Amino acid sequence: MKYLSKLRPDKAAGVDEISPWFLFQVKDCISYSLFLLFCKSLDERVVPTDWKCANISPIYKKGSKNKVDNYRPVSLTSQICKLLEKIIRDSIVHYLEANALILDSQHGFRKGLSCLSNLLTILDLVSSMIDSGNNVDVIFMDFAKAFDKVPHVRLGRKLESHGITGKLHEWIMKWLSGRKQRVYINGFLSLWKSVLSGVPQGSVLGPILFLIYINDIDFNIQNYLLKFADDTKLFGSVTSTGDQLLMQNDLNKLWSWSVDWQMLFNIDKCKVMHFGRKNTLFSYQLEGKYLENVSEEKDLGIIISNDLKVSKQCTQAYAKANKMLGVIKRTNY
Numbered sequence: 001m002k003y004l005s006k007l008r009p010d011k012a013a014g015v016d017e018i019s020p021w022f023l024f025q026v027k028d029c030i031s032y033s034l035f036l037l038f039c040k041s042l043d044e045r046v047v048p049t050d051w052k053c054a055n056i057s058p059i060y061k062k063g064s065k066n067k068v069d070n071y072r073p074v075s076l077t078s079q080i081c082k083l084l085e086k087i088i089r090d091s092i093v094h095y096l097e098a099n100a101l102i103l104d105s106q107h108g109f110r111k112g113l114s115c116l117s118n119l120l121t122i123l124d125l126v127s128s129m130i131d132s133g134n135n136v137d138v139i140f141m142d143f144a145k146a147f148d149k150v151p152h153v154r155l156g157r158k159l160e161s162h163g164i165t166g167k168l169h170e171w172i173m174k175w176l177s178g179r180k181q182r183v184y185i186n187g188f189l190s191l192w193k194s195v196l197s198g199v200p201q202g203s204v205l206g207p208i209l210f211l212i213y214i215n216d217i218d219f220n221i222q223n224y225l226l227k228f229a230d231d232t233k234l235f236g237s238v239t240s241t242g243d244q245l246l247m248q249n250d251l252n253k254l255w256s257w258s259v260d261w262q263m264l265f266n267i268d269k270c271k272v273m274h275f276g277r278k279n280t281l282f283s284y285q286l287e288g289k290y291l292e293n294v295s296e297e298k299d300l301g302i303i304i305s306n307d308l309k310v311s312k313q314c315t316q317a318y319a320k321a322n323k324m325l326g327v328i329k330r331t332n333y
Helices: 020-025 027-044 079-098 115-131 152-161 166-176 206-213 241-260 311-332
Strands: 053-060 071-076 136-141 179-185 193-195 224-228 231-237 271-275 296-299 302-305
Touching: 020 027, 020 079, 027 079, 027 166, 071 179, 079 166, 079 206, 115 136, 115 224, 115 231, 115 271, 136 241, 152 166, 152 206, 231 241, 271 296, 302 311
Parallel strands: 053 179
Antiparallel strands: 053 071, 136 231, 136 271, 179 193, 224 231, 296 302
């Protein structure tokens, strides 16, 4: 009943076409029936087929609109299943946080942490190192379709290593397997396709499963590593050649992890930013390919410059606001 009462009526329905508005209106009548249904599903480790089907709504990110890679495939799934996912998610999160199992480098999908805390942390550390007279290198890492590539068997092993076993482990694996999806655009639907890997974007349970999967990427890294879900930054002080080689060594470890766990980086989208007047601009490489050096990069929606000035971000915000004011003005006429 608590979760039914928190439903947002403006959210989209899934393949079963049962809207959250309808569920909210009849919550007093269906809460106990859903409780029995959820208990049976967990006890018997059975997930109804309708709960594993999704309509995919492609959300544009950035870059060319003609490239499929520049869209985020958001899954619209059953609202009833999402209720159960929320109950399971909250229990898992409480268990992980109570036992400090998720590393502090992860700021995504965690209470008290956010894009803001991630950005404040890196800017504070970088500026402190520069104030101390050190040079700093920051490497912005980019996973290639991270959420869609999570291998289910390996994810199952990660869940077990974090203490998530028994009926819950079996239910999650059943929830991941046998999924189907179709793309929905402007009233048109594609044919159904089977989903062989990944955690559904747009689901409630997917993000926390992804955090568990990449949790150990920090292992044996000597420099700083910051994560917001799949957005990963490696950075540290580079006052000598030894520091630069240590950073390259950490980069090699990240690549080895990505190969071992089938979560490869998109090397073309990994960028390096050098801070400090006396920075020797060391060239880093992944899998024998040199990474692009940049003077500014958009990180979690904010433009970061290698001079740590905010003028570019302010100019962009001003231009966006001015554009919206123009739209409002024309609309009023």
